[in-house]
Amino acid sequence: MAQLSVEEVGRYGRQLILPEWGRRGQESVKGNSVLIVGVGGLGCPCALYLAAAGIGRLGLLDYDRVELSNLHRQVLHCENRVGVAKSESGRDAVKGLNSHISVTTHTVLLDSSNALSILSQYDIIVDATDNVATRYLLNDGCVLLGKPLVSGSALRFEGQLTVYGWRGGPCYRCLFPSPPPPASVTNCSEGGVLGVVPGVIGSLQALEALKIASGMEPLYSQQLLLFDALGGGFRTIRLRPRQPQCAVCGENPSITALIDYELFCGSRADDKDKRVDIL
Amino acid sequence: MAQLSVEEVGRYGRQLILPEWGRRGQESVKGNSVLIVGVGGLGCPCALYLAAAGIGRLGLLDYDRVELSNLHRQVLHCENRVGVAKSESGRDAVKGLNSHISVTTHTVLLDSSNALSILSQYDIIVDATDNVATRYLLNDGCVLLGKPLVSGSALRFEGQLTVYGWRGGPCYRCLFPSPPPPASVTNCSEGGVLGVVPGVIGSLQALEALKIASGMEPLYSQQLLLFDALGGGFRTIRLRPRQPQCAVCGENPSITALIDYELFCGSRADDKDKRVDIL
C-alpha cells in the first residue's frame, strides 16, 4: 500500500478525516492509476479533480492541440497554451495543482494497434472522448483487459454518465450491440455544447474513478445518469446487467481481439474542430 | 446589449450555435455580472466555468490566503500561489483562461458594514461560503437589494444547491427562520469533505448563474438539489414558495436593514482551517 508523506497528510487532511475514506482510502487512491482518454470538455475537469484528490498516476491521452474555441469548456487549458498539445497542457496544469502525482502524456491517436498496450498500463479508464469509433474501441479494450470504464458524454445542454464493465454490470456493447447510423451522430462542433455541462459530467467521472480507486462502489454501475441542463435536471435510469449474448463480454464472445472501429462504425475516430459559420 | 468581438465569436462558437443560447444569450451573459462570495471548494469551479462561458464581469470575494490543505478541492489555486490571497489567486487563474472577462477582487471579510455596497455592484450573487452567519447575511442583503442568490453547500460526501429569491421562490429565511444551534453546525475542517463534491456543486452554481444571466430559468428555484456521493446520488425536492410571514422577504418584513449576524447565529463568520490531528 502506498505510504503518505507528511506533506501529503497535510494536503489531504479534509479527506483523511472522513471515516469512509480515511488513511486507507487515500493510500489506495495513491496506489491507483487512471487513464483519461480525451483531454477536452470532459477530460479537463476529470483530470483536475483526480489530481486534486491524489490519484497516484494519471495518464492523459489526446493527439490534438489546444485551440481558442476549446476554452469555453476545456478548463485545464489556457490562452498561453493555445497551440500546445492538449496532453502536455493538461499535464502542466495538474502538476501545478499537485506535484505529488505522476503524469504520463500519450500524444497519440488511440487505435487498435496501440490501445491494448496503453490501456494495460492503468487500473481504471475514463472515456472522455468525442466519437463513436473510439468509444467502441475503449469498451472492447477494457473488456478484454478486465478494466472498469467510466464513460461520460455531453452535447448541447445534455450529459450522460455510466460505468461499464464493473462487477456484473453491462459493457457498452451490451447496451448498443450495433453502432448508430453516422447520419444520426452529432459532435460538439456541429451541435454545440454549453461548457459547464461537460464540466459537471467530467467532475462526476472523477468521482466514479475515485470511488473505485478507494475501494468503494461507484454510483453508476448498471445505472445511467441523465443530465438535462435546459430543464430536466438529473435522472437515474436502471440498466440491464451484463448480457450473456454480448459479442465481447458475454458467455461466448465472438470478439476476442480489437477490430477496425472506423470500419465498424462507418465514421472517423476524430472530431477535428470544424469552422463554425454563425449566421 | 454587449457586442461580441470577432475573437469572442470564435471562442464561444460551440455555445453560439445552440438555438436556445445563440448570439443573444452570449451577449446577455457578457452584459451580466456575478459576485462569487468565497473562493474555496465551491467558488473555484464556479469561477472557472463562469469565466469560461464569458460572464461579463466577475467579482471574487474572499479574505483568506491559499493554504496547502485547500488544494484537494480549491482547484483554481495551485502550489505556486500558496500564501497568496485567494481572491487574487482566483483572478490570476480565470484571466489566464479568459482575458476578455473583467475581474474585481474583494479581499475583505463580508459583514453588515460593507455587504450592501459590494452586493449592489453585481446582478447575481453566488453563495460559496462556509459558515452560517455569512449565509444569513448574504440572504438578507440579496432580498433587500432584489438580487437572486445561487446557494450551494458541501460537507463530507454530500452537497446541496438551490436558488433563493427568484420569481416567487423562497429565500433562506423562508426555509430557516431561525439559525441552527452552533453545536449542530459542522464545517469542512471539522467534518471533512471529498474534494470533487464541492466540484460538482460549484459547477452547477455556475450553470444556474448562467441560466439567469442568459435570460433562461434556473433549474433549482423553489427546488432543492441533494447530492450524496456515497450512495444516494442526485435527488430533487420540491420546496415551499416565498412565505408571506417571512421576516425579510414577506408581506410585512421586520428586517429592513442588515443586522449583526454573528450575534444572530451565535457563531463566527469565518472558517479558519484548524489543525487537523490524524490519529
Next chain:
Amino acid sequence: MSELRIHLEFSGGAELLVGKTKHHDIALPHQPHPWSLRQLIAWIRDNLLKERAELFVTGESVRPGILVLVNSTDWELLGQLDYTLQPNDHVIFISTLHGG
C-alpha cells in the same frame, strides 16, 4: 372502451425528429389487444415523426443508438418490444450521446 394515455419523451437529440419537442402527452386509440412497445414505435413512426424515419426506426425496433426507457427503467429489463404499456407510463426515447 377508453384510450390509453401515456407520456412520451424524446431526448439526447431524438427530439429533433419530432418537431424539436421533448414532451408529448398522447392518447393511443382503443384496440382489442394491449398496446406493446413494438406497436408504440410503429405508431410514433406513423404519427409523430417529422424527419427521416431511418433516424428513429430500424425494422420494427428503434435504430441502433437509441435507448428506450419505461418509468426510469431500461426496456431490456421489461420485455423490450413485447412490454405491455400501462396507463400513465412514461416512455423515454433517448439517443446516446457521443460528444465530449
Next chain:
Amino acid sequence: MSELRIHLEFSGGAELLVGKTKHHDIALPHQPHPWSLRQLIAWIRDNLLKERAELFVTGESVRPGILVLVNSTDWELLGQLDYTLQPNDHVIFISTLHGG
C-alpha cells in the same frame, strides 16, 4: 389492526444522531388516531435518538436547520407537523449544510 410501515432517512449529518445509520425501515404501532409528523418526531426522539435530543428536536418540532421532506416534498407544502402519515411514506430529515 396493523402497524404503519414507513421509511425514514437521515442525511446531511443528522444520521450521526441515530447511530450513523441513514436508512431505517420502521413499523409504527397501531393507534386509534392517525400518525402525524408531530407524533413521528416524538417517536423518533424516544426510540431512535442515540445522541443529545436538542440536536434533533426543539419543543415538538425539529430543531432549526433540519428540513423535513415527505416523498421528495417540503413538509411545509403538506401541512407540516399536522401531516398524516400514509403507508410506505418516505420521510427524510436532512440537516442543511453550511460548508464550502
